[in-house]
Amino acid sequence: MELFAVPDLPEIREGEDLAAAIRDRVDLRPDDVVCVASTVVSKAEGRTFDLDDFPPSERARGIASRLEAISGEEKDPRFAQAVLEESDELLLEAPFLLTATRFGHVGVNAGIDRSNVPAGDLLLLPEDPTESAERIREGLPVDRVIVTDTCGRPFRHGQRGVAVGWAGMHASRDWRGETDRDGRELGVTVENVVDELAAAANLLAGEGDGGTPVVVVRDFEWGAHGGSDEHFRAVEGDFVRQALQGWEFDG
Ligand code: GDP
Ligand code: MN
Numbered sequence: 001m002e003l004f005a006v007p008d009l010p011e012i013r014e015g016e017d018l019a020a021a022i023r024d025r026v027d028l029r030p031d032d033v034v035c036v037a038s039t040v041v042s043k044a045e046g047r048t049f050d051l052d053d054f055p056p057s058e059r060a061r062g063i064a065s066r067l068e069a070i071s072g073e074e075k076d077p078r079f080a081q082a083v084l085e086e087s088d089e090l091l092l093e094a095p096f097l098l099t100a101t102r103f104g105h106v107g108v109n110a111g112i113d114r115s116n117v118p119a120g121d122l123l124l125l126p127e128d129p130t131e132s133a134e135r136i137r138e139g140l141p142v143d144r145v146i147v148t149d150t151c152g153r154p155f156r157h158g159q160r161g162v163a164v165g166w167a168g169m170h171a172s173r174d175w176r177g178e179t180d181r182d183g184r185e186l187g188v189t190v191e192n193v194v195d196e197l198a199a200a201a202n203l204l205a206g207e208g209d210g211g212t213p214v215v216v217v218r219d220f221e222w223g224a225h226g227g228s229d230e231h232f233r234a235v236e237g238d239f240v241r242q243a244l245q246g247w248e249f250d251g
């Protein structure tokens, strides 16, 4: 397979027809997978806000002052308020804000970005990135679209691209029931393809001023595998997340 970035995309503003912007700049094939950075999806959807849009609650003030004491850096309670409003559940309040968004994605600061946002202070993730992926897909001559974000992981240093929404494809390739080279049946392997493609696309998109938020994956073949659409784990059945519920930062 081959990946390439869509060239010459402009600064994306609220109301921009992203699909049209992509269509105008690249000859797509029906089996291409189009990966779009959530940053530009959010900008097009008008998810840019000012800090003043989030008058801080008592709780947000408390969180911000605790984070300020821990880090020794100034923390804006309005930012904490924005994170609270974007979140369904707080997994950690300290030493950083780790939350689950309403659509199920767990990330630091609810995925709110403060880089590549010229129009305001804050860029929130799309409200429902899978719905966004569907909408972009409708405007493109392709079957498959993935909305990505850059995100950290527990247990490992560094960030990488992950899928926050997807359309026209299963999230995962299900290897269960297939055999390895010794003829042993695979019992648990469900390969999260949308995350893998998002990570590959993110390699090309970059994190800085590259101006390349859209990456086309060409000639990726799913193969003869089943599919699964499970992506975000629910709390029930997520034992690591459950373990966090009983943990308290004491620094
Ligand atoms: P995120 O991973 O979705 O949070 O997005 P990033 O902020 O890491 O940006 C990913 C890529 O998109 C980088 O190459 C940025 O330079 C680029 N980018 C961000 N906003 C825009 C925009 O409005 N227009 C263009 N052309 N590129 C953008
Ligand atoms: Mn981001």
Ligand code: MN
Pocket (backbone or CB within 6 Å): 149, 150, 206, 207
């Ligand atoms: Mn990024």
